Amino acid sequence: MDPLTPKDVEHIAQLAYIKLSDEESENMRVHLSNILGHFASLSIVDTDGVEATGHTTDLNTVMRKDEVQSPLDQEDVLRNAPDRDGEFVRVRPVLE
């Protein structure tokens, strides 16, 4: 495969919500291109009509009763918020 371009890396980083410095971006570009190059060998495996495996327990749509349980302690949960206001977690504005 062709090596990734700086634009590719910028696009992926944006999708992943990760801010990268210029130096980091270039490093990632080189390493990711190298790693993806090693994956090319997969294309030679014949997988026509082969089902995909998501996980190996062969369980599907596990159901359980919808029972009322005691919730986590509110203060135990909220104490971890980087920024809070009483019972609320504060976030930055979603729109500028």
Added chain:
Amino acid sequence: MTTQSTNSDFYFSSARELRTKFDQREISSVEATRSMLERISTLEPSLNSYITVTGERALKDAEAADQRLQGTGQEPTPLTGVPIMVKDNFSTKDVETTAASNILKGYIPPYDGTAVSLLKEAGAVILGKGNLDEFAMGSSNESSAFGPVHNPWDVKRVPGGSSGGAAAAVAAGECFMGFGSDTGGSIRQPASLCGVVGMKPTYGLVSRFGLLAFGSSLDQIGPLTRSVADCADALNIISSHDRRDSTSVAAPFTDFAQDINADVAGMKIGVPKEYLVDGIERGVRSAFETSLKTLEDLGAEIIEISLPLTDHALAVYYIIAPSEASANLSRYDGVKYGLGSLDNSTSAQATEAARGKGFGDEVKRRILLGTYALSAGYYDAYYKKAQQVRTLIRREFTDAFLKFDALVTPTSPTTAFKIGEKIDDPFQMYMNDVCTIPVNIAGLPSISVPGGMSDGLPVGLQFIGPQFGDTAVIRVAAAYERATDWHQNHPLI
């Protein structure tokens, strides 16, 4: 080089030996715990296996365990009073849980994961939280935001990873048992590099609830111990069906140790030739060949087989695991917990800044790799293709286990390498897991036991069983352990 002095004999006892000492009133759990805490403070400056030590809690739990051992309250279990470590990607109520990442520094979970709850109920004494590669992504423990762990056999070398803290602590006598997670070898490879026993049970047998997720279809919790019997005892405690994990399954047997004393005469054990890769060290290969002879002497039939898809396992793994990781780690947005970024004008910028600052290089690399493999235009070529080849790899194993009771391979192609030696070449680092990764892809049980020495460093031997064949794996490993004394070697530390 090994040491056998009286003092160190205590530190290097198995959990079963320690429990016998409790029963015979030779020592109490409080005394054992205190002695571990002293040893931890002596050794930690050179090993760095622990991220957090919870001494006060441990002593309180040890007091309660002593009561239980004296017959008041609940019936004791094989782990009652035994000082243990859990990896720092296990959620522990009221005790900081970081996954060795800056993004989670200071995070105090409001709940215990299922494995931790079961260990506490069993009366185990948790000494603290084990160091690891950040979010369990790594094979050398060098990606920890809390600094690397040093191998007790040679502190200039890595302990393996990602459960490097647990492996080093068990090997050095800083706990009697460690608990880790294994996504592509993260229990077995460090167990191999540190000369201890490590087992990844069949996927589904231990609940993942409260394990900070990396690759959910591959992650599995398991023990690192000084004996195969300890390993079976530990699995009996932590394995149970849990409705909070939708991939949790009840074991089709009641005791992991049910066949532990059986011999291996007549068992058919396959040696997949693809695992003896070119990059395998000479010392590892010769230790492996000696181990095969030992198994033959025990009456097992050793037969070379071919599992050709093994060559594709690494690619399959490094597509599936990062893809799942990119989704799992999207929860770390710096809003509800962890590192926040408060000086940005929008929520999106704050998230990008927190993640840019909070994640280390390897974690970013894997998130980006996974994001790429899942992104529009590449999904079919990478993620779907990898999942299809996963089906074929699984089938190849299933077919092999129609003819064989177990497979045997080296655990890792090398012994412990020097800190810094592979850190600049991610792909070279990924090659460390070439023998362990296929097992996770197929969800199989697998154990690594001490299987030789090479230039003063431990070599691991890996047994692989069919799905739910955990007791067969333990049976072969225990027979091998009885026939060899590698597990009695301890580092001079």
